[in-house]
Amino acid sequence: MSKQKKQATGFAGFVERIQTQMILNPQFAFTIVVAALVYGYFAFTEDNYFSFRNTFAIMEGFVVLGLVTLGLTVTIIAGEIDLSIGSMAALTGVIVVQLNDPLGAVPALIIGVGIAGLLGAIQGFIIQWLRISAIVFTIGTLMFLRGVSLLVAGEQTVVLRNFEFGDFLKTQWWIFSPASVIAIVVFVGIGLVLKYHKFGREIYAIGGARKEALAAGISLTRPMVLAFLISGFCAGLAGAIVGLRSGSAQPLGLQALLLTGTTAAFAGGVSISGGKGSAIGAALGTFLIGFLVSGLTFRATPAYIRGIVLGILLLIVIFVELAAAAFDRYQTRKVLLAATDERAETLRSLRLNQSA
16 A cells, blocks of 8 residues: 555656546646647647757746746635736836845845735735735735836836846756746645645635635635735746846836736636636646747747737636536536435335335
8 A cells, every 4th residue: 555655656646646637627638638739730830849949948938927827826726816916026026136236136036035925925814804805906906016116116127237147047957947947846836735735725725615614614814815925926936037037127017927827827727716726737727828829939920819819718718617617517416316316216115115
């Protein structure tokens, strides 16, 4: 038994978890199929698509979009959503770029990402304390953080003078870079918390069955604060990496990350109603968007066409989830009706035997 458990923790265990998610989550299975088809199509039709250079470029795109998608995934699992994630990333980028020269890259990174995580935790606490929808509250913080970002940046783009750390983040290690390795470590860490830690299970509980969670004595404050802290941390790290790699930060930049990240999160199997999703799914949804955008870029597709394609993809993913939910309800109703009929038949037989 212990040997089987050991094997399940390795690669076989990872494959088994993917198979389980595909069975339990048709949306996740749909995304795997679509991602494979998209990658295969562009690999066969574009000469340099299947290459180390393009794979490295896809991994570099995964860093920022993946972190944002992961943050959104966690808040959606909790039954909410953080609409301020783009503004949080932009503000953190401005802070880190401004502090980079006087303090150094690492202290600037720690301060900037720490502020983002703290702001996220405060958002989660206030949302739970006031008992209001996160959509309403984070629209307000979206505008507020935008204003703060403009104030901190002096209403202009801030620029690095020392590019040493930014150049290091772009160093190519086969298909990886220090930035993509950092993103992968974050994914693994948050994925383990969601899967195995009590705090992660509480996030699932308040998203999928909030009333039942309350009845079971689970406090809503801790998981809500943790979910938004993770969202703020991921957004802040993404914004900091963008600023350090590009050498500049725009106070009104990165706003498109919200819509693209939301599309990737839903493509990765997160449920509209909460309580379902995973870090693996967030990574898969990000790669699907990366494959698609990379292929369209190879064909010099205009930006508006890419936006239309991503919008259509989001609508299809939502339709697949709704269809799967309707099918589940139908199957549940069918089972309940069959059980009721069986019970009625049993009672009828007992009455006949008694009368005989």
